[in-house]
Amino acid sequence: MTQPIISISGLEKAYGNGFRALKGVDLEIRKGEIFALLGPNGAGKTTLIGIVCGTVTPTGGQVLVDGKDVIRDYRATRGRIGLVPQELSIDGFERVYSTVRFSRGLFGKPPNPDHIEKVLKDLALWDKKDNQVRMLSGGMKRRVLIAKALAHEPDILFLDEPTAGVDVELRRDMWEMIRRLREAGTTIILTTHYLEEAEDMADRVGVINKGEIVLVEDKQALMSKLGRRQLSLQLAKPLDALPEALKGWSVDLNGGGNELVFNFDSASEHADIAALLRRLGELGIDFKDLHTRESSLEDIFVDLIRAPAA
């Protein structure tokens, strides 16, 4: 098994106004993975990231980065971490190159123009290197923040909503770059509200809601465990009622008797569908069209977040 590179246990955060943003969070991040942290607005994602990176002081619990405590051994842990914040926090009067060079120095690394050039080129910022940051567009500013986070060659990278406000093409480039970083061995933890991104990219997914981790799962496993398939059949002739013989399946009759909708767990669905279609044939139920639908991470997510409230 891979060693956890970050292990969080019993993490608590109560803000000054008494609000409990984290309620005993336990979480392990594996070395080299892409971990997507999902959750609705205000769930505590940024707070959690802030504690690992040092911008927020925890009120309880512990965070270890490669076995070292983030508070006691902050020099060792922070030197390995890069943080891309959610807000576009950057001094507009700085120039792109000098602000990235500043970040490298701040994190204790000797100057390395080659590395900075590479980072800026990877992020398509090289031709903007002498521009003042305020002259750049929002998406470019976000890339400058990523460049700053990568300037000191971290092996753990936190991206708090990296793709917010970034156009489609650049988003694709950004994911390409994140994949390359992962291949080079960087551990990546990201938050996003675009669930298809997490679905595409992440190795594992964690869902946080109201300061509690509700689920951590391998993405594949999650999709097959919680994912459902739906088979809808448009009937040739409407049915008055659901035939007795179909009661064994999870099935609904919709659309004024014109549509049969079957729900399957991901488990043994193929056998089931075959059996189902045979049974329909035996019953003489004809259909003129069919389509299947697999639930996406988005559906799973919505179910999870809604569940406690319901």
Added chain:
Amino acid sequence: MNVYAIRAIYRQEMYRMWRTVLGSIFTPVITTSLYFVVFGAAIGSRMQPIDGVHYANFIVPGLIMMQLLTQGIFNASFGIHMPKFNGTIYEVLSAPVSPIEILVGYVGAAATKAVILGLIIMGVAWAFVPFHILHPFVMLAFLVVTALTFSLFGFAIGIWADGFDKLQVIPTMIVMPLTFLGGTFYSINMLPGFWRTVALFNPIVYLVNGFRWSFYGIADVTPLISLAFTGGFMLICLAVIYWMFRTGYKLKV
């Protein structure tokens, strides 16, 4: 020791001074020149010499001190307040830097600027009223220690303030009055007895007097006491800042 970080912060702050050279150099130089013209040339010509020193010369050390204080406080408070205001502080907080290193970077840069400015103003003053400095090394020591002390003070204010208005409160409500009453424009021996005693509680009196002594060898209070006072104030500022960092006061949530 994260030397690269100190250098990065220092360099960034010094670079900011170049960007704002109009405000950080020209404005104080022009302001001080006006004082020289009004108080030194116009009014000074009608004043008696104080302890054998011409009035125009008498006010020079105080005027330099005045800018040193204001600019030291302003530079340092602005330097640390700005990142808090625009959110870029996240980077410093997430970096492997100790409070001491942050302090050395920001305060070092602010103090450097204040010293540079002090020297420029001294040059400008010399163009108006040529003077001779009796104890140049003591003068430099006072310049540096004062710049450092008030940059530390400014740093603490910058952390404490949670808005630009608060950033101005202490400099204008406390430091300005104390500076004007601090013996820049007069010798406290010219004050009636009671007010002279009150004046002795004003820390700026000690600074201005110590500084003036290094120029002309005249002072209302002994230079050693002046230095001790400045040093003591510096220690208080350091203690406050240490406490702020220890508790994450107004820096972290």
